[in-house]
Amino acid sequence: MTQARLTVEDLTVRYGALQAVRDISATFQPDSIVGLIGPNGAGKTTLLNALSGFTDITSGRVRLGERDITRLSGQARVALGIVRSFQTVRLLEDESVFLNVALGCERNPQPTVVEQIFSLPRQWRARRRDLAATYQILDTLGLSEFAGRAVAELPYATRRLVELARILVVHPEVVLLDEPAAGSDRAERDLMGRTLRQLHAREPFTMIVVEHDVDVVRKLCSYAIALDSGAMIASGEPDVVLENDRVQEAYFGVGHRA
Amino acid sequence: MPAVLAVGSLGNTLQVILGGLATGGLYAVLLLGVIVVFQVSKNVNFAYGELGVIGAFVGYVLYSTLHWPTPLALALGVAAAVVLAAVTDLTLIRRIPDRQGFDLVVTLGALLLLTAGTDVVFGSADRQYLNLFSDKARIVGGVYINAGDLLSLGLGLVALVGGHLIVNETGLGVSLRASAEDPAIARSMGIDVLSLRTAVWAASGLLAAVASMVIASRLVLDARYMTPVIINVFIAGMLGGLDRYWPPMLAAFGVGLYNSLAGYIFGSDASTPALFILVLAVLIIAPKRFLEERHEARA
Amino acid sequence: MRIAASIVVMAFVGLLPFALDSYWVFTLSEVMIYAIATIGLDIVFGRAGQLSLAQASFFGLGAYLAALTTTLPAGLQFLLVVATAMIAGAVVAIPTLRLSGLRLALVTLLFGELFIWALDHLGSLTGGTQGLVVPALAIGDSNSQDPTYGYMLVLFFAVAATLTAVQISRTQFGRRLLAVRDSEVAARSVGIGLVRTKVAAFMLSAIFAGVAGWLYAHVVGFVAPPTFDLFPSVYFLIAVILGGAGRVAGSWLGAAYIVLIPQAFSIIGQSNLFPILGGGVLILVALLLPGGLMDGATRTAGWIRARYAAMRQMSSNRRPA
Numbered sequence: 122m123t124q125a126r127l128t129v130e131d132l133t134v135r136y137g138a139l140q141a142v143r144d145i146s147a148t149f150q151p152d153s154i155v156g157l158i159g160p161n162g163a164g165k166t167t168l169l170n171a172l173s174g175f176t177d178i179t180s181g182r183v184r185l186g187e188r189d190i191t192r193l194s195g196q197a198r199v200a201l202g203i204v205r206s207f208q209t210v211r212l213l214e215d216e217s218v219f220l221n222v223a224l225g226c227e228r229n230p231q232p233t234v235v236e237q238i239f240s241l242p243r244q245w246r247a248r249r250r251d252l253a254a255t256y257q258i259l260d261t262l263g264l265s266e267f268a269g270r271a272v273a274e275l276p277y278a279t280r281r282l283v284e285l286a287r288i289l290v291v292h293p294e295v296v297l298l299d300e301p302a303a304g305s306d307r308a309e310r311d312l313m314g315r316t317l318r319q320l321h322a323r324e325p326f327t328m329i330v331v332e333h334d335v336d337v338v339r340k341l342c343s344y345a346i347a348l349d350s351g352a353m354i355a356s357g358e359p360d361v362v363l364e365n366d367r368v369q370e371a372y373f374g375v376g377h378r379a
Numbered sequence: 380m381p382a383v384l385a386v387g388s389l390g391n392t393l394q395v396i397l398g399g400l401a402t403g404g405l406y407a408v409l410l411l412g413v414i415v416v417f418q419v420s421k422n423v424n425f426a427y428g429e430l431g432v433i434g435a436f437v438g439y440v441l442y443s444t445l446h447w448p449t450p451l452a453l454a455l456g457v458a459a460a461v462v463l464a465a466v467t468d469l470t471l472i473r474r475i476p477d478r479q480g481f482d483l484v485v486t487l488g489a490l491l492l493l494t495a496g497t498d499v500v501f502g503s504a505d506r507q508y509l510n511l512f513s514d515k516a517r518i519v520g521g522v523y524i525n526a527g528d529l530l531s532l533g534l535g536l537v538a539l540v541g542g543h544l545i546v547n548e549t550g551l552g553v554s555l556r557a558s559a560e561d562p563a564i565a566r567s568m569g570i571d572v573l574s575l576r577t578a579v580w581a582a583s584g585l586l587a588a589v590a591s592m593v594i595a596s597r598l599v600l601d602a603r604y605m606t607p608v609i610i611n612v613f614i615a616g617m618l619g620g621l622d623r624y625w626p627p628m629l630a631a632f633g634v635g636l637y638n639s640l641a642g643y644i645f646g647s648d649a650s651t652p653a654l655f656i657l658v659l660a661v662l663i664i665a666p667k668r669f670l671e672e673r674h675e676a677r678a
Numbered sequence: 679m680r681i682a683a684s685i686v687v688m689a690f691v692g693l694l695p696f697a698l699d700s701y702w703v704f705t706l707s708e709v710m711i712y713a714i715a716t717i718g719l720d721i722v723f724g725r726a727g728q729l730s731l732a733q734a735s736f737f738g739l740g741a742y743l744a745a746l747t748t749t750l751p752a753g754l755q756f757l758l759v760v761a762t763a764m765i766a767g768a769v770v771a772i773p774t775l776r777l778s779g780l781r782l783a784l785v786t787l788l789f790g791e792l793f794i795w796a797l798d799h800l801g802s803l804t805g806g807t808q809g810l811v812v813p814a815l816a817i818g819d820s821n822s823q824d825p826t827y828g829y830m831l832v833l834f835f836a837v838a839a840t841l842t843a844v845q846i847s848r849t850q851f852g853r854r855l856l857a858v859r860d861s862e863v864a865a866r867s868v869g870i871g872l873v874r875t876k877v878a879a880f881m882l883s884a885i886f887a888g889v890a891g892w893l894y895a896h897v898v899g900f901v902a903p904p905t906f907d908l909f910p911s912v913y914f915l916i917a918v919i920l921g922g923a924g925r926v927a928g929s930w931l932g933a934a935y936i937v938l939i940p941q942a943f944s945i946i947g948q949s950n951l952f953p954i955l956g957g958g959v960l961i962l963v964a965l966l967l968p969g970g971l972m973d974g975a976t977r978t979a980g981w982i983r984a985r986y987a988a989m990r991q992m993s994s995n996r997r998p999a
């Protein structure tokens with residue numbers, strides 16, 4: 122379904138003296154699943170922030186298809202279908218699962234506030250459309266039984282799924298996931314991996330996943346990029362990247378080098 | 380400057396400036412209490428000025444009704460405010476739910492409660508407070524210098540320098556910030572966070588009481604006289620930023636001076652709109668970084 | 679079922695003024711007027727989380743507009759109030775967009791101070807601290823200061839305000855407000871425009887307050903600055919928090935509290951005790967029931983239901999044995 126290719130050219134993000142992301146160039150093929158790996162502080166989250174408009178880009182470009190989106194606001198990028206999750210889930214904790222997921226319908230064309238308040242016909246249609254989409258994604262992700270529950274009452278792994286549902290409720294172009302299985306146990310990690318694969322197979326989109334779990338990266342991703350200290354140190358087939366010496370070194374230190 | 384000169388003589392102008400700086404000095408004393416409380420607990424106390432009012436009232440009742448020696452009466456007034464501030468922390472602030480804005484709501488409630496309570500207990504009549512030197516004056520080089528003004532200015536300078544030494548130059552300042560940033564880490568550093576917070580609140584009560592007594596000696600004593608003062612103090616804190624030190628403290632002097640100059644030039648009626656214009660102007664020109672107060676942890 | 683219940687309630691409320699004496703009818707009108715303004719504050723504070731201490735100023739704006747435009751037809755007055763309140767809401771919202779917490783509270787408070795200052799200093803227009811007498815608004819063969827007619831007039835707007843607030847909960851706009859309150863990061867990540875949402879919330883809340891003030895002037899017949907200064911703004915805040923942020927029924931409850939309790943105190947001749955109670959209640963509710971009375975009631979009901987179900991379970995388990 123997706124056609125547009127996401128590319129970054131010489132992307133650098135600087136915080137004061139620190140180069141959190143330095144000179145990264147990469148192409149994310151349409152409908153591919155790309156794993157982003159690297160030790161703590163490597164710049165993975167910062168790269169996602171730069172792609173989603175959550176941080177200022179110091180230099181370089183980001184393109185979606187032919188379009189230069191380097192200077193677009195986060196809001197404008199969401200409108201183009203670039204959506205993201207967060208390393209620590211960001212949900213409205215006191216509100217229901219349903220409401221949190223329906224929030225993602227913001228990407229559907231919404232009637233004006235006046236139409237919404239006076240419940241004019243466009244609002245009826247929009248409401249019907251958004252409710253249907255929300256129930257459908259809740260069903261797909263097995264969240265229906267929690268629809269009326271407050272998010273704060275749910276276990277962490279379930280809240281991750283709620284955040285995922287919020288992203289996927291309207292079909293996205295590019296999905297950026299920041300450690301979607303962090304804080305989950307083995308079984309939950311595998312489940313998250315499988316869920317992502319199924320969702321992607323059903324209605325493809327470009328997916329960039331930050332993930333520390335080697336197995337998940339191997340099974341899920343068609344391509345991998347390794348970062349260390351903000352720089353790209355390897356890219357290619359996941360198996361190859363994971364075996365790469367520099368990647369091993371970055372993760373395990375010199376002593377463990379084979 | 381020409382506008383000022385057109386209105387009055389150089390002597391008058393100097394006098395207005397001195398008066399403004401004296402007021403600013405009292406603002407600085409009060410603001411120091413707000414800053415340390417904010418730095419240790421990230422809370423702001425809307426009832427802060429009212430603590431001072433109660434201290435001033437207790438002192439007043441002791442010396443004028445019970446005829447106790449003035450220094451003792453004032454000291455006990457200050458002590459009352461200190462205790463009340465500590466009690467506020469112990470009974471209210473520690474229990475505030477972790478929701479944005481609830482510290483403001485709770486202390487607004489305390490403001491209402493204490494103001495109305497003071498009204499009921501002490502009556503709503505205006506009273507003349509002790510003079511605290513404001514009756515002693517001398518004319519130096521055409522400038523009418525009031526000892527009360529000098530006292531206020533002196534207190535302000537002491538607060539400015541003393542606060543700087545405490546907040547920026549001692550381990551205490553580090554402990555304050557550590558407690559606010561991450562209580563768990565602060566605790567592991569051996570800081571007793573809760574006691575430190577209560578102690579800081581108590582200290583803020585002391586500052587509030589001292590400033591309130593001096594202000595009462597310049598105005599009148601009633602249940603509400605500190606409300607406009609405290610609004611100006613908060614404005615200075617807002618302009619400078621409560622998580623910093625020098626900018627807000629200097630802003631306290633600045634607001635005092637600005638107010639008194641605006642009053643001198645446009646009449647005392649003009650102080651509300653003048654202050655409003657100042658705040659709007661700062662809001663419009665201040666850079667974004669300067670205004671961000673509550674950061675959600677970065678993505 | 680719900681429709682039938684609504685009809686019964688509406689019939690009851692509609693017939694109420696014929697059963698009560700005019701003092702209580704008038705008092706109920708006041709409750710409804712304050713409910714409209716409280717619902718407005720609930721939109722900007724309860725839902726969007728923007729602590730505003732200017733609600734009484736918007737209320738006053740509507741009231742003084744009513745007092746100054748008595749010669750205009752009612753419909754035109756209403757439109758003028760809505761338009762002015764919208765503009766005023768935007769004027770307060772736009773410079774404060776980047777603020778939150780204390781700074782927002784302070785700047786909105788300053789807007790309130792400025793409003794009172796203007797009332798005091800435009801004496802020839804506003805009557806200064808003396809206030810203004812507002813002639814009754816003619817409605818058919820009666821007028822707004824007739825308790826029953828006034829009640830009906832206010833009831834119409836109160837119902838409209840309530841329905842609007844309920845409808846907002848059902849819309850994406852309503853969800854945007856909550857997202858702005860609870861997590862600006864989450865809001866941005868789904869593409870919500872923070873600026874537009876905050877400004878819209880302020881404008882709506884000002885419209886509610888403005889219309890309430892307009893009704894106040896016509897029903898009460900007199901406007902003066904103390905009704906619109908900082909303390910009433912704090913009372914509106916109390917009403918929202920007491921009832922429960924984000925809940926329309928809570929706003930009604932809160933409004934009833936801030937109108938009826940002071941009356942009760944003045945009936946027993948102790949009107950200066952109300953602020954003490956008000957402050958105490960604000961503290962207690964914020965500390966003990968941060969979701970407000972409505973939330974507390976829902977929880978209690980849930981608890982009772984759970985207990986009841988458990989008891990049923992126990993007795994039904996026992997029976998076969």
Ligand SMILES: Nc1ncnc2c1ncn2[C@@H]1O[C@H](COP(=O)(O)OP(=O)(O)OP(=O)(O)O)[C@@H](O)[C@H]1O
Binds near residue numbers: 136139141163166168
């Ligand atoms: N907004 C910011 N301001 C200043 N420094 C930042 C900011 N965001 C990230 N950094 C710094 O940039 C570096 C890279 O951080 P980033 O969060 O991108 O790492 P990461 O690869 O996601 O690490 P982790 O695996 O721990 O999530 C870190 O040193 C971090 O402290």
Ligand SMILES: [Mg+2]
Binds near residue numbers: 165
């Ligand atoms: Mg990260």
